[in-house]
Amino acid sequence: MATGRTHRPATRSRGIPEATVARLPLYLRALTALSERSVPTVSSEELASAAGVNSAKLRKDFSYLGSYGTRGVGYDVEYLVYQISRELGLTQDWPVVIVGIGNLGAALANYGGFASRGFRVAALIDADPAQAGKMVAGLPIRHTDELEAIIEDNQVSIGVIATPAGAAQEVCDRLVAAGVTSILNFAPTVLSVPDGVDVRKVDLSIELQILAFHEQRKAGEDLGGAVAPTSLPKAAVDRSERPGPDGDVPVVMPA
Amino acid sequence: MATGRTHRPATRSRGIPEATVARLPLYLRALTALSERSVPTVSSEELASAAGVNSAKLRKDFSYLGSYGTRGVGYDVEYLVYQISRELGLTQDWPVVIVGIGNLGAALANYGGFASRGFRVAALIDADPAQAGKMVAGLPIRHTDELEAIIEDNQVSIGVIATPAGAAQEVCDRLVAAGVTSILNFAPTVLSVPDGVDVRKVDLSIELQILAFHEQRKAGEDLGGAVAPTSLPKAAVDRSERPGPDGDVPVVMPA
DNA sequence: CTATCTTTGTGCACGCGTTCACAAAGACAT
């Protein structure tokens, strides 16, 4: 086991690069599909193309997990499914709460991909008293007042925030105070959290804006350069229309 | 304008790094908030903290756009909002179609962040005939048969796919054939597209799995290493439970 | 048992992105 007493005791040589971790779910999905078709083994080449990456990258990624392949043959599908699942922590049950049950929250609650990956929706929480008790995806909506108790009772360590931007930080603070240490944030805000808490952000608007950039670039190339006047007087900012009264409200609000 | 005749004619020195492009929407949001509060100028330090990045990175990012700041003072908020908007292509109107109007599709249709950024939902499209005509977010759901005509009539170049995984590739192919060159994909599948077409992927399940990985790592450190048996016989794969009949179905299906 | 053939695992080099640290630029006071 080669101790190697650094300041980071446990994880030892488990220095799996973040980029690799982000791809493991991709491999896992491809492998699961193969498993369902009862395919016994895959080569790095096949699996890579199914996952949409190149084979060298895939092999290097797997090398961080250990030597699970057989030269001349490939990888054992079932075995690899298990190893990746274990590495990602999907062999255990992860209770999650979803806060903010608007369209998006409801969509998340109904998402089949959660249950099949070891995630269990422990509760749906919303700030609107009128929503309380309504059933969504087979679960009753609980009121925000109960948040702390729910987290405690179910030993929830992962929270999903699908509230409007304005409510997100407060919800985040309460989740963290109650013991949540991982947050998936759909609200268009920068959340500030103490050290030791992980936040991942999904922002629909940002993705579209990135697409628009490339779309514009493509269009600009077509008409041979000179896209727009590059310099204009500093005063000439006539974006008079306000960006909308909604402070970047996400999909839907609780009320 | 310093021609510089490379094989990429138009964009010239517009070599804005991808990582920078991905952050521009973040800055834009922070700046918009400042603009609404009528703040005239910001320093890189203030803006960086509002956007959740460090100031050196922000300054370097802005340096790719040009010298829009004033030393000793900071950046003019309104001017910067305009410049970034223009760079991202948000000063023009982008008609988008959303295909697959389940919970997620409906959530996207209702998303306020689109309209306020120059994106206009041109149409909602679903494969289920029973859904056709129903109103969602003030728009009638159209049937998939009309897809090509809708793209053509509205000059749509950006498509959003919110269908089940099984339908995604076919929808994608039709969108591309009809002229769409940018796709935002919410279905948990790898889409294959011809060169010149951009695809961005948003996968809810993957984000949660990445969180689970870190969560497990944190838990493992707490109990001082030795998380789980690292080696076990290759045969000992007893993940008997099937990963679920759903082939990783996204939020909701059309029917 | 030996030879051949397939496919993994990885050393190495390269390029992109991040961060540091500072000189240059300008505002502002005197």
Added chain:
DNA sequence: ATGTCTTTGTGAACGCGTGCACAAAGATAG
């Protein structure tokens, strides 16, 4: 006009991630 003080813009170093290319490993056939 001169000096001080703030903040930008960027050169340079560093580290991570990617992809190439090949040696090592093992399967398989004769």
